[in-house]
Amino acid sequence: MSGRRLAAPRGSRIDRERTLSFLWNGRPYTGLQGDTLASALVANGVQLVGRSFKYHRPRGIFSCGLEEPTAIVDLIDGRHRTPNARATVVELAEGMVAESVNCWPSVGFDLGAVNGWFAPLLPAGFYYKTFKWPNWHLFEPMVRRMAGLGRASLEADDDRYEEVCAEADVVVAGGGIAGLSAAVAAAQAGAGTILITAGTATGGALGWRDDGELDALAAKAAQAGVRILTRSVAFGVYDHNLLCATERLTGGPRGPRGVLRERLWKIRARSIVSAQGSFERPMLFTDNDRPGVMLAGAADEYAHAYGVACGRRAVIAANSDSAYQVAASLGAAGVEIVALLDRRAHADIGAHVDGVRVLPNTGIDKVLGTSAVRGCVAVAADGHGSRPERFDCDLILSAGGHAPAVHLHSQAGGRLRWLADGAMFVPDGAAPGIVSVGGCAGVFSRDTAVAHALDVGRALALGFTVPSATPCGAGRSLASTRIADARGKQFVDLQNDVAAGDVGLAALENYRSVEHLKRYTTTGMATDQGKTSNVNALVLMGELTGREPAEVGTTKFRPPFVPASLGALVGRRVGRLYRPLKHLPAAEWHAAHGALYEQFGNWNRPAAYPVGGETLHAAAQREARTVRRSLGVFDGSPLGKLEVWGPDAAEFLDLMYVGTMSNLARGQARYGLLLNENGIVVDDGIVARLDDHHFWVNTTSAGVERTASAFEEWLQCEYTNLRVFVTPVTSRYGNVTLSGPKSWEVMAAVGFDAGLSPGSMKHMTMRESALGDVPLRVLRASFTGELSYEINLPVDATTAVLDRLWTAAAAAGGALYGIEALEILRTEKGYIHIGTDTDGTTLPGDIGFGRAIGAKTANFVGRRSLLRPAALDPQRFQLVALSPADGRTQLPTGAQIAASDPPTTPEGHVTSSFWSPELGAPVALGMLARGSSRLGERIRVHHLGERIDAIVVKAPFIDPAGSRLHG
């Protein structure tokens, strides 16, 4: 309990006048406006905040930024939880509720910690070597319960997310001094510039050190019109210079629809500047994971930016000149620096601090204290020399050097090189479209970074050659941060509990490439994505196998740079806006008339119109019966509609369809099958000739986009000489279909032109007509086997005409009918439904269209495929009609046909199956091997262990002569 609030003027980001109360693990605390959850916890003396993944060791706050590996918390608001938030970047808010993860019953007393006792039995990859007998299933449930960090809620998220697209000449990721400089220079030179910064203002992690230069730059940025996105992190570079960032939104009270939580930015930029700085590299020493061990720069930032001291007496373990700056700055803030133990030899140290005891060539041998640091023992780093010395302290600061944030550069395809002097990976040349400046380019000298960034910004804006960066200013660091002969656990990956010994084991067992190392030990796979562990792991593996870190290799960085919430990535594509459904032009009319809506493909359509508590099944039976007895009214608006125009339209349609269309007379219509080039039936439809050069094409509702695309592709890419236009008109025309013996009677009553009567208009013809001033295209075609009129009309007139027809139909004893009744009616007639009775293997010959092909001359799409051996195989499945042998048991759709019980090879399956109200018996269609030659044969269908005998019968089940079609 050694953290505390420092007196003003420390704390450039906090407002001491505004106190915020919050709950942490059930206990009330207060913090200040501007605090992060982490800084508020530190100020309250809370040190133990979490437990590690594997051994459940106590862990504290390790960093001050998005690289945090250990202070992982769940945030709770009402019914919702946000799991695995990094306390170091959570802005404290009034009433915030947060708790530790991965511990039970509490973070202070965690039963999982018994794992620590067995640590010697649980080296890296131990699970590959045991838990095999009797099998993994015995052990897995226990492992699953132990695994995981935060807890997710199963309540739907009420909050909202949105997406914004933007374009920029230059987009700068990172609002520190280098990023700001580049942005200002670019904007001043006339480039449209966007700057993305993680904080609430520009300035970056070192913003609190401002000497006025940052403020001046920020003013210039505003003046030059730089668009600044605060609370935002660029997480990914994608193809063709797309930079994506998430912006955290705050503010606004929580309404019934939640709050707008996050915004995704998709910024297409001519140039991207990466200025995401660097991460401090931790030192490896025994028990370097104890609460109270943290990154040196982080402690400095807490002190100056948040006005909190992370301890009273600090020992600094250093491998970098930056430690000296921290020592001075923290000392000035009131933290006593007990000693600075520098891993490096005297000659390598390039910095100096007054009034602090500096011990070169020294490292930490051991940390005292378990749940909190009580002290440490220092020894000579090379294992020789002076005897161990004990220091009493409550804070150990780790300053192992810096790891440039090369993520965006690497994501964009840039290579990396190892800089031995600074012991860091830096960009090796530029990646296409992206330039690194400042810390992430390895430029740590402030003046050089600013000068370089200004040059870069200007060059990008003006199209000049971009100056390359020269890494400098970091001083010397050693690759290895360990002392010789270190014993005990030196943690490389703090969250995943990967210790130096685990890396050693990986080396011993030949998991030596960087990817094997990562996967075998799980180092770098934690929620900090390796930001605090990767370099140490690579260096260690290199050390153990006698290779340079660069030879061990680096993994390619992939998005996201920081974990991104799924909500933000999805934006508004949720709920009704996820693949929006299509609605009928008369949707409300149907709803008012009792429609039971269901989704059919992308359409919301009436499945049936139940009355008086009918089930869907009962309603469909009644509707189907009514169609056969009197008439039914059906909304066929989703039916695909294309108009095909041009002098070569007839020739073109002959090439598209199995049926011949060029010999249609004007007003005549014909059924057609559409194949793909592989010979597969992909759609069917009716083609009507309106004029010599003008055809009307009906496709299936689901198939219209596919058909229109196919037409266009063939026209534009193969038959480029044909003079044809294809116009999709599905959404321009409504379609009201009347079917049943009384269809014409009702149409006549409503006042349709007498020229449409069955006597003057034959089956399979189309007429252009009108009802009052509503122009009509009326097709006599039938999917029910009854006299039918498909009335196509302007979409705006659909509801009115439908209403008039329905009024007359209802008076004549008719019914509205939905898809379910239509399926019954067409199955009774043996009409196929593409996609139900056929699948992606069906050839035209399989459904009775073999003979239609022979007579045709055109080399229509897919024709050649019908001549291959597979198409000529006599064993092919063919469409048949099926009746149950007992005359009453309905054959389940999807049931398989086979003579013997399983295991056996099926010889077909049931594709459509309904109860026929007309026959008072089941009717079914199916695909059956050699089906067309097996009429009258008894077969057996199998459904989930049940067996039903059936007979192959002749289709159709109703009206074999087809006389009903003609009214």
Place this chain on the structure above:
Amino acid sequence: MQNRYSAWSLLRGAFSGQRNWSPAWTDAAPKAAYDVIVVGGGGHGLATAYYLAKNHGLNNVAVIERGWIGGGNTGRNTTIVRSNYLYPESARLYDFSLKLYEGLSAELNFNIMLSQRGLVLLAHSRHDLDAMSRWANAMRMNGIDAGILSRDEVAAMVPGLDMSPQARIPVLGGFTQRRGGTARHDAIAWGYARAASALGVDIIQNCEVQGFVQEGGRVVGVDTTRGRINADRVGIAAAGHSSVLANLAGFRLPVTSYALQAMVSEPLKPVLDTVVLSPGTGAYLSQSDKGELVIGAMLDLFPSYAQRGSFAVTQSILAGVLALFPAYARLKMLRQWAGIVDVVHDSSPIIGATPVPGLYINCGWGTGGFKGIPVGGWTLAHVLATGENHPLAEPFALSRFVTGRLIDEAAASGIAH
């Protein structure tokens, strides 16, 4: 000499300071000649080498890997294993594979963490229900476990699904294969490598094949970045890079390479026990033993050899996930990657001879290669050792693209692999 892995060996490790372990496999330098060379050190290639040694007694075998073993699609998938296939040919092939998986931890003495927590395929419409009925029945006819789930059963097995009346993607029921599940992908590569290495197979990493040496029209060896290596039988198991190798050998394949994405969330306490597949949205997901949600996508639908994946597809697949699980909006995507998959027209593998005598291939697994690793290795080893295609692999020969005898699982089921 390799250690035998057991709880006992771990105990010895605990007392020896983990100094008792030997390399899982030995890195070999290429010899001048081998009986058989397998090009590709992923799961399929390593399994091939293992079965060459184990089933056929061929120990003078090299596996040549351009990078590091298991670094391609074996280490880049969503680790799902299942055998829910419609056609008898596929059902036999994939179920044989699943059965090999079921015995693999014991056989390889390496815990592959086969976790048969079951898979649930969601039906979003009555049409889906009918399709799943056909599928379940077809599988049962082929002697493979399969069942149909009611809406309530799905809700009970998959907590967090949006089952509300206004759900944009309704769930009407589902299909299940209880033997389906996941296995630890890296363990498959390492387990096969270790077992093959113990049988004398040379595993050669960081060795890229640059050409196939042919004499009299037959293959007699390979040119590599580490010199020429002779063998008169060569097998290719290179997934997305199959066409590149075929091109070196002078022929083309009916293959197009696409990026297939996957992503994981941050680790969570258990929220999802089974593997969930949603053909309607293209999303499939499971929760790993570590607690990460592992989310798979549909293909990026343009040819690609870049292991990145398009952000548009990432967004679209996550939108599908949130349509099913609206509570997951607060979870965070931790990693995202892509594998390069070898897609053929009928979504079924190609196993057997190539136009070049002596050169055999195992490719075309597309998005489903992981579950096929054991049988892919088994059958490629068979044809390499005997010159005859294994009966299970016979229908999957390259010749089907000429005869038209495709085994079109994707088209028949309408369900992505």
Place this chain on the structure above:
Amino acid sequence: MMQIPCILCGRRDESEFVCGGASHLLRPPLEASDQQWGDYLFFRDNPKGVHLERWRHAQGCGRWFNVARHTVTHEILSVYAITEPAPR
């Protein structure tokens, strides 16, 4: 996410387009052998490098056009009309 220069509309996001696969395929006549037909239908160069392919601006003007694109970097080297010969 790529940006594709539609031959009519200029640069647009990848999500507005569909890729139709390899371009410059020659459709054999009805008399072609099974082998020739199979080659046309299924067998592809599938290069790791520059690929000549066709794309359609499906959510835009609807035009099909050819694209020369690198399959590793996804860099687009040129776009040209569907009737133009392959660039050399």
